[in-house]
Every structure is written in structure tokens, then in C-alpha cells.
Amino acid sequence: MYNFEYQKAGSVADAAKAATGEAKIVAGGMTLIPTLKLRLASPSKLVDLGGIKDLVGIKAEGGGVTIGAMTTHAAVANSAEVKKAIPALADLAEGIGDPAVRNRGTIGGSVANNDPAADYPAACVALGATIVTNKRKIAADDFFTGLFETALQEGEIVTSISFPAPEKAAYQKFRNPASRYALVGVFVAKTKAGVRVAVTGAGEGGVFRKKSFEDALSKNFSAAALDGIKVDAKGLNSDIHASADYRAHIISVMAKRAVAAAK
Amino acid sequence: MADMGIGVSVKRREDARFLTGNGTYTDDINRHGQTHAIIVRSPHAHARIKKINQAKAKAMPGVVAIFTGEDMKVGSLPCGWLIKNQDGSNMVEPGHPPIAQGKVRHVGDPVVVVVAETRQQALEAAEAVTVDYEVLPSVSSLKAATKAGAPLVWDEAKGNICYDWALGDKAAVDAAFAGAHKIVKIDLVNNRLIPNAMEPRAAIGDFDKATGDYTLYTTSQNPHVIRLLMGAFVLSIPESKLRVVAPDVGGGFGSKIYHYAEEAIVTWGAGQLKRPIKWTAERSESFMSDAHGRDHVTHAELALDKDGKFLALKAETLANMGAYLSTFATCVPTYLHATLLAGVYTTPAIWCNVKAVFTNTVPVDAYRGAGRPEATFLLERIVDIAAREMKMDPAEIRRKNFIQTSQFPYQTPVALQYDTGNYDATLDMALKMIDYKGFAGRKAAAAAKGKLRGIGVSCYIEACGIAPSAVVGSLGARAGLYECANVRVHPTGSVSIFTGSHSHGQGHETTFAQVVAEKLGIPSEQIEIVHGDTAKVPFGMGTYGSRSIAVGGAALVKALDKIILKGRKIAAHLMEASEKDVEFKDGKFTVAGTDKAKTFGEVALTAYVPHNYPITELEPGLEEQAFYDPLNFTYPSGCYIAEVEIDKDTGTLEIMRFVASDDFGKIINPMIVEGQVHGGIAQGLGQALLESCVYDKDGQLLTGSYNDYCMPRADDFPNFDVQHTDKPTPCTHNPLGVKGCGEAGAIGAPPAVMNAICNALGVVHMDMPATPEKIWRAANAHMARAAE
């Protein structure tokens, strides 16, 4: 680890002011601290959001939920509001990492980091969530822009994420046996406006929507509707853990299982 | 001492300190005036070092010294075993400098050592060192290294061959094959593994300006071996001037046997600087600098008669040595592998050829099981294939070929002589444990759920209790493999045991205390087990090859017997009886037929306060030492059976049951033995299902962290049903009748689960690790065949 200054921000405005240039925001630190330990990043300053109470908490709103950026994965997994409105989201949070990670890692950190194998991006995209920052509101479809890339600008801080409630939804994750991140994760949501299917872990550019699945499922929301729809391996990751072909196949299997499990 | 003696599941006394964070590991030790070393390692698999630019780093705050290969011209890190080629010539044995000299030969090869006042300063300065390399062509796999015209790791090793060795009677094998009813074949890869002990390696070198003595604190399984190798071969420091301490060590699995470069670097450097130097590996450094394990490519053939009796076996193996010969690397694929190819079977003729190959990768050496897992995997896979092709039940073809209890001692065609065993007993027990007969029903029930269920049997044997010195000496070992124990009885009757068997997770402090309690009849609080310090323990060859209780325990018994012998003389004098009438039992010396008695404590006190003492016949004091050199290896054996279910859609596998029936002879602490087997099975299943070290074609390590190297986790496995055979066969040639249990799980488990997978899928063979993708592909092919 390189030396850095540490500042505990008292408010989002403070944090935004401090988090410019070489400074970096730290939330749960589950991704950032290991990066620092490996000396892969050398921020001049860490601005800790941990003291900002407004960023923590879950509110039921308009049938959906709004989750503060500093809410931990464990809090989401155990939230009565989330379980009621979007049980699939609580299930997803329950499946992230291990207990230590779930009790430190935050939803804001996860979406801001946009790891291509992370789970939350799939939920955000499939549920049509809105990412709220200190500056604006960004639709999930516009937020995740590439590998570890988001629409966030310098000094922009995620404050909360609003998830409208679907009619039905489910998330199915096929774990990478080593990292236990998603080798393939498929989030299927049936909403009034139609079905949305988001895939994480598999795509070369991170989370993506699977239009052919969405069209088929919008007509007939059943696993059988996906029979015979071929998933193209082009644009999918191929690495020592799995080939692109296998990932393509697993996308179909996970999507079907998600449809069957949707509630 | 019924609560404490042999056969009791005494709780591990060392766990209190480990579980409360009070262990003392090498990195917990800090010496006065200590400096910190960071090692700049090669980013290339093979390159010429053109220039090392260190001026900038030298000027940085806190930097004490920078050492390169030019500065550290010392002896070579030695290889402990000379293997002869088939033509009688010696293996190619290139040098292994602690810091690279002129060339680097694998990613992670040490190039520059930066020493600074703090670790942070050393890290900063190490980043400021730049090295100009001329990158050379490299070979990172057995296949690449053995291709015609492949780049050479060592100019002197033509075709990258270190040795071309063979064991067995080739003519007899060829004759048997010529007359065989059936020949079955297999081509397999025994996947390369990275050991991953919980505690990364660390070393502190210290130099005493007043005496000129060196001390090395290190994460070692065998401090005396390190003192011998480093003192005699690398740094030319006599034993009297060199102390090696291996304090609490957090796991080794073989990877902490070897003498590593960093140990020599910090010891030599401490002498140069006249200050202590500490080095502690980061986890990423462990991945690229700890010796790796396995890495064989094998072709084997088994000849059978029409009844399924094995007539002959031949195997040809390429074994990866990595870039340098690590301490025991050369004996692993030869004398720890080919000699086990008889297994538990009466195969009359066996021939095995092993070619050891240099590659531009980290050295490969013994890893839990060392050669024996490779032999067992080969044998138990090809036997399964034979059963399939002969349309015989896999359990029955094994039983048909077992060495019978009446045949012991049994001379195998590959050098070993098994003293005892009962292979039917462990097979029967395991079949019962898993309800083998009920398998068809369970398979049908699984099929009804859309799952493929399979069962796999594996009967293993291993050669442990390593090893008779004269035997291994005649085979090229450059060391003796006895063990030493010293028993110091203190005046009040408490006892300190000094053993050369190092404990790094095995629970020796408990097991060895049980042996002492049993022999001397004293409570465990009075017994201290000391190990891991050459200044305290007279000598030792260390812990590996499941040798601690079989060899170290035997030395301990010998020393305890000497104590009892002397105690009896003292007691006879005190009780005015003839020595031959004095009995020792439950901590008391008594005279037969009288009520005279002296406790062990009274006798100890007399030895140190010899007022009434046979002083003309006996020295005062009560301390004895013994060396024990085993007469033979020990031969633990057993049967493991795995049952798996496969999800055809994804290739995901679930182990439904795993049963183990082992014969370790006499058992000192059943709970510790069960724990050892559990851990071994987890490692074995890790190899079979999850773990694999991958280098790319340019020699870059792709599995350099836990994101990519898949370590087993508890939820990957069911609870293993581990039981000891109901018909144990105690070892016939050591005083405790023990055989050793540390490696069995890692040896027996891989073929059991791979046989179960092949059985479920109806395929002949699958290489490890059986990843979901591999299984899915095979399941698909299976369904395609079934549809035809």
C-alpha cells in the first residue's frame, strides 16, 4: 500500500468537494482496499463515506425500494422491505461474496465499481433502476458504460438507487468456482412495460441486456419460450475458467431457471 | 493413563494458542535492529539480465543495501537426490543460485534484493529498481519443452531432459503383453498444483557480532535439514555457528521442506550487514516462488488375462521439474512414484520410464503425497478402465487382483516389500459404508430427477515412514532418513521431549505427549514437546512423507525405553531389589511379589539428588537420546468410495457421499487421524475438481491469485465419512505398530471421485480438474451417443 491521506466526510457535499483529482472515495473498501494493498492504485487521499448517515437505509416507495448508497449487501439481503417488494434483489444480495464482504460491501460501491462479474449491475439493468447521484438521476441503461466504467463524472457520488417493483423477477447466478463472482448471472424481470433480461459475468463489455430473450418472454413468460433461441458466443468472455461457448450455453440455462423461479 | 495414553482422542493441546492468536510464527518474531528485504523478481519466463539500474533506489530514504547476483556469489541451492539415467550416467544437475546470475529462468526468479529500515521503504525502493532484460524464447509446459527444437532452459540439458530413468523388468513386461487377452490404455495429465499453506513463507537472518554466530528463523518443516543444506552447500557456515529455528509454522504440505533462496539470502545478508534481515512473502509471491506439485503427463498400459487378472503394467511419464532442481524434486516421480505402481495388486511385471523435464516455470517438488498420488491416480484409473472393458464390477476386478493376507511379506516387482496389509477388509468396509449394493437404486432415483449419478472406488497404498537410510542411499539419496529424539527428565519428574519431527498443523505436541504419557505413566501437564530449533533439539530430519509418528515416534519410544531401563536400575537400588525383579507400570516401579514401590518422580529426584545412589555403576541424571532408522517403509492402505450427481444442463457436480476406510495400523489419537484424513481428502478433491496451476505459452502464471486459482472451500464438499478399518494390520517393524496417516486422503481421493464422474458420464477418462465445463461437454457427448 502507498501512503495516503484519510478524510472522513461529514456530508455528501463535503465528500464531493474532497473527492477530486487524485483523491478517491472509499465505501465498504472491499474492492478498493485490496487494490491498494496490491499497490495497483495510489490515491493521494481516501474520502470515507462511512460517516454520512443519509446514505444508509432502505425506503419502500411507490411499490419499489430506494436503497442508500452506503447500505451493505447484508442489510439488503435481510431487509423486510426488499424481501416484500423485490425478493429477487434480496436473494441476489445474499449471494454476494462471503459474510465479511456482505457486511462491509455496499450497493453504491458495487455499482460505482461496475465489475463485469458483479451481481448488482444485472439487477439495476433488468429492473430498470435509477441511479441517483449528488448531481442527477441516471437510468441504469445509461449508467454502466463498459468494463469498470460508468457514467459517473469526477466528484460525482452515488447517493441512492431506486428500484421499481416488477411483477415478478429472479436472479440466477452461476458462480466462478474460484472467485465466486458471477461466471454468468442472469436477472429476469417481468414488468408492466415488458420483460427485461440482464446478463452479468459473461460479456466482454460487462452487463448487457438480452433482447432476443426479452422479446420471447414478453410474448410468453415461460422457460419454454427460450427453447431454441441461440445465444451467440461472440462478444462473450473466454478465459481459463470457461469458454465463450460454455458461457453462451449457461446464459440460456440460467435465464430459463430464472424465469421458472420468478416470483 | 487411560485418559491420555495411546488410542485416546485427546483434544489438541496446541490449539489453545493457535485459536487465540497466540502462536509465534516467523513473521511474529522481530529482532533488535531488524531490516526488511523485498525481492525484485523476474517478470519474464526466460531472459538475459542486461543491466540492473539501482542508483535511484540506493539513494532513497531508509535503503540499507541492494544485492544482486553479482554481490551474492555463494554455493548452489542443492538437490538432495541423484537420479541415474537408464544408461547409468548421472542426471543433468544445473546450479541454482539464490539470486539469478546473468539469466532468469522463470517468472518469480529473484533478481535484486532491496534491504531497508522498514518494509514500506524497501517496497518503495524496490519499485525504483529497473532491470533491462533481453527476453529469450521459453517453454512453459511439458509438451512445449519436449518438442523437437524447443528452446532450452539449460544449454547442458539437451531436449530439456534432466534424466531418463526406468524401473522394472521391461523384457518380462513385453512378454506378458505379447500373451495378453486384453490391453487397456490411458493417456493422462496429473495437473499441476500450487500448495497454498495458510502461512506464507518467511525468513529472518540474524548475525551475532560478538560470537560470529548466525541464526535463521524460517517457515520450515525441517530446520536441521535447512541447517545442513544451507550451511554445508550454500553459505559454508559450520553447524556450530548456525542455528535454524522453525517456530510455529502454519501448514506446509511439502512446500516448506525445501531449502529456498530467501533463507540463504537473509542469512548471508545479515552477515554482510551485521544486522538482522526479515523477509515475508506476500501471497502473490507465494504463488510464484513456492515449489509447485504434481505436473505429470503419462501414457500407461495394463495387460490382463481372460479372467481379469493383471499380467503386466507399463507406464511412461514426463515429469516437470520447473527451471531448477528443488531439494527433493528428482526423487518424487521416480522412487516415490514408480515404486508404488504395484498398488495393492499382484501384477507380476511392471516397467516404468520417467523423463524429468526442465521448463521455464517455478520448481516442482513434493506436495502432500508426493509421487504416490500420481501413481495411485494412474493405477486406479487404468484399473477402472480395465473393469469397464472387461465388463467386470470395479470392486470385483480389484478384489480379484489383491495381494492376499497370506502373501505378506510381499515383494513387488518395483523394489518395495510390503510387510503387512488387508485390502479385502478395507474394501469390504467401504462398500458397506456406502451401501454399494444400493447404488443402482440411487442411480435410478437420480435419473428420475434428471441427474446423472456415478460411483467410484479407489484402493490406495502408500509408502510412508520415510525411510531406511541404506535403501534410499543406494538409490541416490544424499541424506539419511532416520529420526532423533531426546528425553530429558527433570528432577521433579516432569519431562521435556526434544524431537526432530516438526509439527506444522499435525498435532504432534498432543500425539507425542500421548506416547510419553503411555510409556511413563505421567500426566500430560508434566510433558513438554519441543521441536523446531536446532539449538535445542539434538538432530532431526523433519516432517514429510507421513514419517513423524512412524520414524520420530519410534525414536521417541527408543529413548523412553532407555529412560525406563535406567530408572529401573535406580529403583532397584532404592528398593534394595534385584533389577530383574523391578517392574515399571503406570508410572510406578514395583518389586514383584512385594508392596515396595517408587514413583517415577521419586526415581527422577534420586537421579538428580544422588545421595542414595549406585554411583559406581550409574551416572547421575536422567536424560537419554535415541536415533531410529527404519528397517522398511510403512504401508498404509485403504479404500475410498465417492458418489456424485451431475447436473447435465450445467455440468455442475455434487459429491453426495464420500467414504474412507483406512488401515493405518496402530492409532495413537483417532481424532487427529480423522482430521488428517479429512484434510487430505479435501486436498485430493481440490486437485480432482477445482485446483489447477496454469501458465500461458509465454510462461506467465495465469493462476497467480485466489481469483483464478481455485482453492477448495468447506461448502464444496459433504461431510466425509472417515473410519478406521475394523481389521487393522499394525506395522511389523516399528515399536508402535504405526504407519502414518498424513497423506492418505490426498492420495486416495482423486481417483475415487474421477472414477465416479467417469462412471456417471459413461466416459473412459477425463483429466483433472473436472470443471463444470469439461463435465458438461462430456455429458453432452454422452447424451448424443445415447440418442444414437
Ligand SMILES: Cc1cc2nc3c(=O)[nH]c(=O)nc-3n(C[C@H](O)[C@H](O)[C@H](O)COP(=O)(O)OP(=O)(O)OC[C@H]3O[C@@H](n4cnc5c(N)ncnc54)[C@H](O)[C@@H]3O)c2cc1C
Ligand atoms: C472476497 C470478495 C468476494 C466478492 N464477491 C462478490 C460477488 O460475488 N458479487 C459481487 O457483486 N461483488 C463481490 N465482491 C465485491 C463487493 O461486492 C464489493 O463490496 C463491491 O464491489 C464494492 O463495494 P464497496 O462498498 O466495498 O466499495 P469500495 O471498495 O469502497 O469502492 C469501490 C469503488 O467504488 C467507488 N465508490 C464507492 N462508493 C461510491 C459512491 N457512493 N459513489 C461513487 N463512487 C463510489 C470507490 O471510489 C471505488 O473506486 C466481492 C469482494 C470480495 C473482497
